[in-house]
Amino acid sequence: MFDWVIIGAGVSGALIAQRLSAYPLKLLIIEKENDVACGATKANSALIHAGYDAPFDSLRGRLNAEGNAMYDDLAELLKFPFKRIGSLVLGVGAEDYTALTKLYENGLKLNIPGLKILDQSRIHQMEPNIDPSFEYALYAPTAGITEPWEVAIAACEYAMDQGAKLLLNTEVTEIVKIGEHFIINGAIETKGIINAAGVHADDIYRLIDGEISFAISPRRGEYFLLDKEAGGLVNHILFTCPTYKGKGTIIAPTAHGNIIIGPNSEKVEKDYVNTTFEGLHDVKQNALKMVPNCPLHLNIANFSGVRAEPSTGDFIIEESRIPGFINVAGIKSPGLSAAPAIAKMVESIVSDIHSRRGTALGPMIQTPISRRARLHFSELSEAEKIKAIAQDAKHAHIVCRCEQVTEAEIIDAIHRNAGARTLNGVKRRVRPGAGRCQGGFCGPKVVAILARELGIHRNEVEQERKGSFVLSGGVQDE
Numbered sequence: 001m002f003d004w005v006i007i008g009a010g011v012s013g014a015l016i017a018q019r020l021s022a023y024p025l026k027l028l029i030i031e032k033e034n035d036v037a038c039g040a041t042k043a044n045s046a047l048i049h050a051g052y053d054a055p056f057d058s059l060r061g062r063l064n065a066e067g068n069a070m071y072d073d074l075a076e077l078l079k080f081p082f083k084r085i086g087s088l089v090l091g092v093g094a095e096d097y098t099a100l101t102k103l104y105e106n107g108l109k110l111n112i113p114g115l116k117i118l119d120q121s122r123i124h125q126m127e128p129n130i131d132p133s134f135e136y137a138l139y140a141p142t143a144g145i146t147e148p149w150e151v152a153i154a155a156c157e158y159a160m161d162q163g164a165k166l167l168l169n170t171e172v173t174e175i176v177k178i179g180e181h182f183i184i185n186g187a188i189e190t191k192g193i194i195n196a197a198g199v200h201a202d203d204i205y206r207l208i209d210g211e212i213s214f215a216i217s218p219r220r221g222e223y224f225l226l227d228k229e230a231g232g233l234v235n236h237i238l239f240t241c242p243t244y245k246g247k248g249t250i251i252a253p254t255a256h257g258n259i260i261i262g263p264n265s266e267k268v269e270k271d272y273v274n275t276t277f278e279g280l281h282d283v284k285q286n287a288l289k290m291v292p293n294c295p296l297h298l299n300i301a302n303f304s305g306v307r308a309e310p311s312t313g314d315f316i317i318e319e320s321r322i323p324g325f326i327n328v329a330g331i332k333s334p335g336l337s338a339a340p341a342i343a344k345m346v347e348s349i350v351s352d353i354h355s356r357r358g359t360a361l362g363p364m365i366q367t368p369i370s371r372r373a374r375l376h377f378s379e380l381s382e383a384e385k386i387k388a389i390a391q392d393a394k395h396a397h398i399v400c401r402c403e404q405v406t407e408a409e410i411i412d413a414i415h416r417n418a419g420a421r422t423l424n425g426v427k428r429r430v431r432p433g434a435g436r437c438q439g440g441f442c443g444p445k446v447v448a449i450l451a452r453e454l455g456i457h458r459n460e461v462e463q464e465r466k467g468s469f470v471l472s473g474g475v476q477d478e
């Protein structure tokens, strides 16, 4: 019998698990896909928003501000990349000025540090490549960039290091309440459930409550990812003024020195993550309005992610009317930024439930100081590289030439808790295939390493989702 089952291994579920793993609880994370972070968490703008955007009196506003402030400590604990590079919302004309002022005032009510409206000369000094017509910008120094999937992977790994269990490839399709307990899929017994199923959170809740009071509608956002050669195009996260559809188009550096451009916002079916000519065309036009010399010919990948738009307009984070069942639903943007604060809020709801049941949560168990950092060979000095090779000769074998990833890094990514099981899973963790050739050279080598390390045939190695086999037909054994 588990104390808590968390449904969904996105950034919300993973950080909730990480937080609850500090207590002596039996925890299980159930995920329908074959890896952690396969929903909205793997395909978004990767920004830790400063927090001036969502209304000051909403849960989104409060948790964004709180979550942003928690990121430095969390990045240190979980060893994921995080840089506060600051953001600029660019404006021109009186209408934009009014919009920027509203954002500024909203931000002040949320105590967002360092907000300023900057004048023309200052913004062109800070960003020499933006269109000369921009007249001012809202500057937020606390906005940052991260690697969203790595936040979730690190949190899951940390929770598992503390004893939490992760069940992949398991879609929750049935929940029955018997007395005080729940039975999931006819087999998994738990005292409580935390529903963090992203765009499917309404479907999950409907399994236990026929009179569900919210719905989730999916909204897709599409992106360009430019080669590192375009790095330096912009120094900050650049937004256009917001429209009713979202925060406006962004151009931003990524945590690894690429440039990300997007997203648009279109209504789609759930999990509809294809990209379209029309959508990308709109993104491109908006990008060129911001940065006229934007080198879109350096594009190396397009992708899209689907937002979980709640019918209530705000995050839904509460114990439902089914006692012991907590919804963490409608976690649209800025859900990544807010995630640490969402996890803290859920911890407090869980604590209240335990007090009501007379089984107090505490005391916290002893936790390790921090997650073991990944060793990124390409980031080491020459002396450190020699030392790394002396410790593990597989660091002398560069598998991915673009990103300089070694075989030892890939093996480590596979064998950690919440380790990689697919080609893209390895790519998200240590980046072979994330460079200019997008895996053209290293893909087959990573397939062979995955097969060897997992003890499976190369024909069984998947690219991404279940059944997406990389190879088919007769592959000869070496």
Ligand SMILES: Cc1cc2nc3c(=O)[nH]c(=O)nc-3n(C[C@H](O)[C@H](O)[C@H](O)COP(=O)(O)OP(=O)(O)OC[C@H]3O[C@@H](n4cnc5c(N)ncnc54)[C@H](O)[C@@H]3O)c2cc1C
Pocket (backbone or CB within 6 Å): 007, 008, 009, 010, 011, 012, 013, 014, 030, 031, 032, 033, 036, 037, 038, 039, 040, 041, 042, 043, 044, 045, 046, 047, 048, 049, 170, 171, 172, 173, 196, 197, 198, 199, 200, 201, 204, 219, 220, 221, 222, 263, 304, 305, 306, 307, 308, 331, 332, 333, 334, 335, 336, 337, 338
């Ligand atoms: C285009 C776009 C841009 C964004 N940009 C930003 C940004 O820059 N900054 C920011 O703060 N936020 C941003 N967001 C929002 C952010 O990505 C999300 O708020 C966050 O990733 C939500 O995480 P989650 O864990 O709640 O959901 P998800 O990551 O979607 O995870 C839900 C998980 O539940 C699993 N699941 C679903 N159904 C079942 C089932 N029946 N059984 C088992 N498992 C199930 C899914 O497979 C999935 O892994 C953006 C979102 C999008 C789409």
